[in-house]
Amino acid sequence: MTPSPLALAIISLTSEAPMHPYRMHHLLKLRHKTDVINLRLRGTIYQMIARLEQHRLIEISGTQRSESNPERTLYEATDLGRTTALEWLTLMVTSVKNEYPxxxxxxxxxxxxxxxxxxxxxxxxxxxxxxxxxxxxxxxxxxxxxxxxxxxxxxxxxxxxxxxxxxxxxxxxxxxxxxxxxxxxxxxxxxxxxxxxxxx
Structure with missing residues (x-):
């Protein structure tokens, strides 16, 4: 799987604690990570979660339900995901590439x-x-x-x-x-x- 800022962010968040996509999105905005990670397209985070799960970098850990919200699927990072995130971080910090702005x-x-x-x-x-x-x-x-x-x-x-x-x-x-x-x-x-x- 190709490294991306959003993929790195999701693995990082789900390494902190199991969480559902809505909370991931909320935390990225709360922590101002959306200043450097593009979340403008609706559904972007859900598409990335599906890709990460397909590559076994995150996995479903359970569900969460409350009186005011529907049942939500919780995800957590796998050991492979944590290892991959560190590899991506190293690559993204040390590599200099033309990003074509x-x-x-x-x-x-x-x-x-x-x-x-x-x-x-x-x-x-x-x-x-x-x-x-x-x-x-x-x-x-x-x-x-x-x-x-x-x-x-x-x-x-x-x-x-x-x-x-x-x-x-x-x-x-x-x-x-x-x-x-x-x-x-x-x-x-x-x-x-x-x-x-x-x-x-």
Whole structure:
């Protein structure tokens, strides 16, 4: 089975105690793990649970019923699951790979628009990043007094990455404004054709 952040999270949660999918989802949100793990698609966690169970990394440990809720299936990590989670953790921490985010891909085709239009787009991104930095900083300040530092490393890392991107975007905006970064879409098209004939 291919390692994934969500799979690692589920094995980790079910190593703490047997739990049902709804509680897993609740804890991931409560612990702000959804800041770094994609749970936007409905049913994602159930699909991953089914895959983990198929690979014997988690197993059904029983059911839970209460007066206000229907019967729910409880899952717990297997010994194989715990061993696999440690292998995945090692791989994910030590490996550096290209994750193909959207923004760099869009930058590679920024010359589809003229510098003035690119400036508008980048300024909008800068404002969005600034708002995100403010919110993440406030969230981290709230965590400091109640959560051990080691449990918010991913939030600290994400904030530093966004700060770095924000600084780069602002430098690029300045370069366009002062004219040190400029282009003509027509000229770029001509250069691209020439590069196809005579690659660098």
């Amino acid at each position: 959207d923004f760099p891909a869009a930058l590679s085709y920024l010359t589809l628009v003229e510098p003035s239009d690119a400036l508008v787009l980048l300024e909008k991104r800068s404002r969005t990043l600034e708002s995100k930095i403010k919110k993440m900083t406030e969230d981290l300040q709230g965590f400091i007094n109640c959560i051990p530092n080691v449990l918010i490393l991913e939030n600290q890392y994400s904030l530093e990455i966004i700060k770095t991107e924000h600084a780069w975007v602002n430098r690029t905006i300045s370069s366009i404004k002062i004219g040190s970064l400029k282009w003509s879409t027509k000229e770029i098209n001509e250069i691209s054709i020439e590069m196809d004939r005579s690659p660098c």
